Amino acid sequence: MRGINREKPSFWLRVLAGLSIGIALLGCNATEPIKIGFVAGTSGRVADLGTSGRDAAQLVVEQCNRNGGISGRQIQLLFKDDQQNPDIARQVVHELISDGVVAIIGPMTSDMALAVTPLLNDARVPAVSPTATTQQLSGHDDFFLRVCATTREYATKSARYHIHNGDMRRIVAVYDLNNSSFCENWLENFQTTFSGAGREIIATVCFKAEAKRTFLDIARELLAPSPDGVVIVANSMDSALLCQQIRKIDSDIPITLADWGATERLLELGGKAVEGVTVVQTINRDSLVPRYQAFLKTYLERYHREPGFPGVYTHDATQVLLAALRAQKKGQLLKETILSLRSFEGLQGKLNFDDFGDVKRSNASISIVRNQKFVVVE
Structure with a gap:
């Protein structure tokens, strides 16, 4: 405007x-x-x-x-x-x-x-x-x-999980420029923990959904250096679409998502392409x-x-x-x-609340998508 x-x-x-x-x-x-x-x-x-x-x-x-x-x-x-x-x-x-x-x-x-x-x-x-x-x-x-x-809690939780429980050592990252203050901060926290364990992000790709570049083009660039994993920091819609295009090229590569993408919309739009994807969750969906x-x-x-x-x-x-x-x-x-x-x-x-209006919450968890549901694994 x-x-x-x-x-x-x-x-x-x-x-x-x-x-x-x-x-x-x-x-x-x-x-x-x-x-x-x-x-x-x-x-x-x-x-x-x-x-x-x-x-x-x-x-x-x-x-x-x-x-x-x-x-x-x-x-x-x-x-x-x-x-x-x-x-x-x-x-x-x-x-x-x-x-x-x-x-x-x-x-x-x-x-x-x-x-x-x-x-x-x-x-x-x-x-x-x-x-x-x-x-x-x-x-x-x-x-x-x-x-x-803040992003520190959730990104760090994700990185620690993949250090101890996954096979991802050389990964690529993709994030949305339309919310760059979140995405870049999230990736920075993830990378600090991830690289501290001798692992690395070998390439980073950013995008804007409204640009002419297709998600298939982005997927090809992501997989070009032959990574053993992909981390997506984007909203649920774009995360789902990226998963679909990545799966067309490599159906088995591990994919993990930031908490921003962990909504029901991911399941609705992603279909089979998001099966097996891990996400960091910020609430306990099964809380009693x-x-x-x-x-x-x-x-x-x-x-x-x-x-x-x-x-x-x-x-x-x-x-x-x-x-x-x-x-x-x-x-x-x-x-x-x-x-x-x-x-x-x-x-x-x-x-x-602290003196600056921030809060601390220690309820982050990791879920995997199984049969179109988020299933907590840690």
């Missing part, structure tokens, strides 16, 4: 943001709904993250409103599609701030989170991301928070925690599909914001409330 202002918000945007925070703090006598934004890619190649997140947020907010809302005020969700485009992400966040949201759920990808964080900082409006994991957003005193761990089981049942009944990690983490992000709104004191920024509360109950266990 052209003509989108990339500069910092105007004076009037700052005024509107201040007014929205003030309105949120008026107390129990206010009757206006409390507005929360939701920003994610709900169309295109990353839509599985966005739609699962959107639907989970809707369920949580509906339950809150049925129970009386926050101090008698209903929660109103305002949905925006960032289309996995930094300019559009900035535009829709600008619109949400102007509309008076007190907080934002999202974005779901690292590149979009990097794009909008300066706007959040200027307007002093917090965003709690379910799934943006790049370490470029770690350790900063800003208005970006997240309920997921009653809270998770209740959410899973409700989600399946409503949407007739699994929430996956995007739905689980969006549930947690939404609950963090609602809990903070209940506890917020007059004159206190919502970000300050979240960090002062520090600990929240997630669907699969507690999450504890």
